[in-house]
Structures are given as C-alpha cells and as structure tokens.
Amino acid sequence: xxxxxxxxxxxxxxxxxxxxxxxxxxxxxxxxxxxxxxxxxxxxxxxxxxxxxxxxxxxxxxxxxxxxxxxxxxxxxxxxxxxxxxxxxxxxxxxxxxxxxxxxxxxxxxxxxx
Amino acid sequence: xxxxxxxxxxxxxxxxxxxxxxxxxxxxxxxxxxxxxxxxxxxxxxxxxxxxxxxxxxxxxxxxxxxxxxxxxxxxxxxxxxxxxxxxxxxxxxxxxxxxxxxxxxxxxxxxx
Numbered sequence: 130x131x132x133x134x135x136x137x138x139x140x141x142x143x144x145x146x147x148x149x150x151x152x153x154x155x156x157x158x159x160x161x162x163x164x165x166x167x168x169x170x171x172x173x174x175x176x177x178x179x180x181x182x183x184x185x186x187x188x189x190x191x192x193x194x195x196x197x198x199x200x201x202x203x204x205x206x207x208x209x210x211x212x213x214x215x216x217x218x219x220x221x222x223x224x225x226x227x228x229x230x231x232x233x234x235x236x237x238x239x240x241x242x243x
Numbered sequence: 244x245x246x247x248x249x250x251x252x253x254x255x256x257x258x259x260x261x262x263x264x265x266x267x268x269x270x271x272x273x274x275x276x277x278x279x280x281x282x283x284x285x286x287x288x289x290x291x292x293x294x295x296x297x298x299x300x301x302x303x304x305x306x307x308x309x310x311x312x313x314x315x316x317x318x319x320x321x322x323x324x325x326x327x328x329x330x331x332x333x334x335x336x337x338x339x340x341x342x343x344x345x346x347x348x349x350x351x352x353x354x355x356x
Contacts, residue, residue, distance in 0.1 A: 171346040234286025
C-alpha cells in the first residue's frame with residue numbers, strides 16, 4: 130500500500146514550456162486535491178475532484194488544468210509555465226463522507242520555472 | 244468564511260508540554276476541527292480531529308470549549324522531532340466549500356534540547 134505518490138519529484142522548466150504532474154493513490158479515495166506551497170507559506174488549493182470524471186476550482190486555479198479520468202489518478206497540467214508557478218506542489222486524497230477531514234498527502238513535486 | 248487564527252511561532256524545550264491555540268470564531272454547526280503537522284520538505288500529516296470537548300490519541304490531545312470558537316492542540320513532553328509547522332483547519336469534510344480547505348501559515352514550533 131503506497132498511499133499517495135507523485136511524479137516527478139523535481140522538475141525545472143523554462144518559461145512557456147508545458148508539463149503534467151501525476152498523482153496516484155491506492156486507497157480507493159473519492160476526493161483528490163492539488164495544492165501549492167510557496168516558501169514560508171501555507172498550502173493553497175489549486176483544483177480538486179470529488180470523484181472520477183469531476184474537477185473543480187480551488188483558491189488559485191489560474192494557469193493550471195486538471196483531469197481525473199481514473200479514480201486513482203489526478204493530473205495537474207501547466208500549459209505555459211511562468212516563474213510565478215515556481216513552487217512545491219502537493220497532491221492529497223481523502224475518503225468521501227461527512228465529518229471526515231483526514232487528507233493523505235504525497236511527498237511533493239518541487240518545480241522551478243526559469 | 245471559516246477563518247482560523249494561530250500564533251505564527253512558538254518555542255519549547257524537550258520534555259515540556261506544548262499547547263497551540265487556534266481561534267475560529269465563525270465555526271459552523273457541522274464543522275469539525277482538524278490539525279495537521281508538516282515537517283520540512285514533506286506533505287502535511289493528519290494529527291487529530293474533534294468536534295467538541297476533548298479528543299486524545301497516541302500523538303496529541305485536542306481540547307474544544309463548549310462555544311467551539313477556539314481549540315487547543317496539546318503535545319505532551321515534546322521532543323526535537325516535534326519541531327514542525329502545525330496547521331488548524333475547520334470544516335465539514337464534504338469538500339463542497341473550498342473556502343474551508345485553507346491551511347493558512349500555521350504555527351511553527353521549534354523544540355530546543
């Protein structure tokens with residue numbers, strides 16, 4: 130049982146390049162989330178999904194797209210990377226249900242855009 | 244908006260009890276209070292969750308007064324490995340209201356030998 134895994138762990142992009150971050154969970158969780166964390170800051174929610182085939186915007190969605198074609202995978206795309214997107218990206222998942230706020234986080238992807 | 248307020252930082256020494264208080268004046272009836280811990284270069288880790296009174300697990304205790312407008316995370320006899328950032332979240336867990344999925348900047352706990 131690997132929990133939540135993220136690919137890749139590190140990536141350097143040039144401005145304007147595109148890339149996709151992959152998140153996978155093997156806990157059969159309904160909810161999945163993408164956060165970004167800038168130095169010295171808390172986590173900010175980018176997009177989330179409440180089930181396979183669904184996506185929704187979070188607090189800071191601009192410049193990102195997501196897809197949840199399979200229940201276990203949640204992809205985060207950057208179509209045209211900008212230096213402001215330099216950050217650590219965390220994926221998380223959680224069970225569906227009232228009064229359940231226990232999210233399981235991946236190890237993070239450190240992205241640098243030059 | 245279920246905004247939370249925590250101290251920015253706290254210092255302690257090994258073996259002491261640490262209490263971190265979170266203020267959440269606008270907590271809703273269905274909201275639970277959840278605490279996470281984050282070590283450098285890692286994702287946050289769930290510590291404890293509660294609705295009212297007191298909850299205790301093998302890691303921490305959570306004290307919630309009757310009006311639920313604040314909560315206190317208690318870490319007994321901290322060690323150096325408890326040095327981390329602690330986040331307080333308030334929400335109902337359904338995920339429909341993303342304004343409640345706000346981690347804020349948390350409380351940075353530094354434990355000294």
